[in-house]
Amino acid sequence: MRRCISLALNAEGRTYPNPMVGAVIVYNDRIIGEGWHHKAGQPHAEVNAVNSVLIPDRKFLPASTIYVSLEPCAHYGKTPPCAELIIRTHFRRVVVGCKDSFKEVSGKGIDMIRRAGIEVKVSVLEEQCRHLNRRFFAMQELARPYITLKWAETADGFIGMRVGDDPVPVNISDSVCRSFAHHLRHTEQAILVGVSTVVADNPSLNTRYWTGNSPRIFVIDPHSRCPQNAKIFFASIPPTLFVDKSTKTSGTDKVPIDFSSPDSLSEVVKHIASLGLQSVLVEGGAFTLSRFIEAGLYDEIHVFKSAELLGDGIKAPTIPHATLLSDERVGNCRLMKWKKL
Numbered sequence: 519m520r521r522c523i524s525l526a527l528n529a530e531g532r533t534y535p536n537p538m539v540g541a542v543i544v545y546n547d548r549i550i551g552e553g554w555h556h557k558a559g560q561p562h563a564e565v566n567a568v569n570s571v572l573i574p575d576r577k578f579l580p581a582s583t584i585y586v587s588l589e590p591c592a593h594y595g596k597t598p599p600c601a602e603l604i605i606r607t608h609f610r611r612v613v614v615g616c617k618d619s620f621k622e623v624s625g626k627g628i629d630m631i632r633r634a635g636i637e638v639k640v641s642v643l644e645e646q647c648r649h650l651n652r653r654f655f656a657m658q659e660l661a662r663p664y665i666t667l668k669w670a671e672t673a674d675g676f677i678g679m680r681v682g683d684d685p686v687p688v689n690i691s692d693s694v695c696r697s698f699a700h701h702l703r704h705t706e707q708a709i710l711v712g713v714s715t716v717v718a719d720n721p722s723l724n725t726r727y728w729t730g731n732s733p734r735i736f737v738i739d740p741h742s743r744c745p746q747n748a749k750i751f752f753a754s755i756p757p758t759l760f761v762d763k764s765t766k767t768s769g770t771d772k773v774p775i776d777f778s779s780p781d782s783l784s785e786v787v788k789h790i791a792s793l794g795l796q797s798v799l800v801e802g803g804a805f806t807l808s809r810f811i812e813a814g815l816y817d818e819i820h821v822f823k824s825a826e827l828l829g830d831g832i833k834a835p836t837i838p839h840a841t842l843l844s845d846e847r848v849g850n851c852r853l854m855k856w857k858k859l
């Protein structure tokens with residue numbers, strides 16, 4: 519199952535809106551086939567695994583076990599159901615990492631295979647398999663995108679500087695951290711910042727220091743302060759600005775929100791979900807991140823902590839009670855990741 523997960527990760531960030539899935543076929547303790555789902559519309563992991571089996575090994579298929587990180591599908595989508603392929607191949611045994619919560623599949627794939635008389639074992643490395651598709655499951659089960667909050671802070675807990683009342687940018691992390699951060703951007707479908715970050719930093723918010731997709735850009739800009747010549751407006755899909763409904767600003771790229779309501783951030787997140795985007799990376803600044811933390815609207819928090827001291831500036835958000843997932847050295851920083859309790 520660990521091999522299934524690492525195969526699935528070959529397509530990290532590329533299977534949207536589908537989940538990442540890996541499959542391994544084992545005969546007599548020997549892997550005779552393996553595959554993963556590369557891209558939506560293309561064959562599923564099980565099909566690629568079966569097709570990878572060499573002709574001399576084909577005769578072993580009915581005596582083999584197929585391991586698959588996610589429940590095989592039971593419905594006709596862009597491709598025929600994998601449960602049917604498994605039944606037709608007549609595997610001896612099927613081992614499933616975790617159930618699919620997509621209503622067209624959930625439990626149906628497993629039932630179909632069992633009814634055909636094939637032994638099915640479910641929930642092997644279930645937590646890891648669910649973590650692999652955390653973005654997909656958040657959308658299916660919570661009807662909202664998976665939310666990751668990310669920032670870089672100095673050893674004395676600042677994320678930026680102020681000159682007078684104006685926030686100004688500082689470089690806290692180095693180029694290695696930047697590549698890590700851009701890898702994260704590639705795996706997320708949306709990126710969101712507060713308007714003061716656009717005003718102070720004029721960021722591009724795209725994926726430049728990693729090969730991959732750039733997330734769709736969203737800015738919380740209640741009072742329409744976003745400069746019209748900001749770099750974000752050069753993105754291939756124009757950014758969406760969340761403006762306060764009282765400003766009566768309109769346009770296809772503007773979404774009115776009642777920012778006086780305690781549910782304003784839920785509305786923001788609901789809008790992102792309505793576009794089918796399964797994950798959002800909130801990259802700052804401190805004000806915006808703190809509002810997401812207060813609203814309990816986050817799943818993971820990633821903090822790059824450098825050894826440098828700033829002495830004064832914009833305080834980094836306070837980390838809420840959360841489970842530390844990892845703590846590693848990356849470039850000039852410690853990268854700490856937390857998961858919501």
Ligand SMILES: NC(=O)c1ccc[n+]([C@@H]2O[C@H](COP(=O)([O-])OP(=O)(O)OC[C@H]3O[C@@H](n4cnc5c(N)ncnc54)[C@H](OP(=O)(O)O)[C@@H]3O)[C@@H](O)[C@H]2O)c1
Nearest residue numbers: 669670677678685687712713714715802803804805806809
């Ligand atoms: N180190 C890092 O990782 C990092 C990352 C990003 C930014 N930064 C730095 O952070 C600084 C900017 O941070 P910041 O905390 O001052 O500002 P910010 O979070 O970027 O933007 C705050 C503004 O966004 C609007 N806003 C955001 N969330 C809102 C909500 N829930 N409800 C209503 N309005 C909301 C408000 O705009 P209005 O005032 O118009 O109402 C608010 O004043 C810059 O210096 C930047 O360089 C550092």
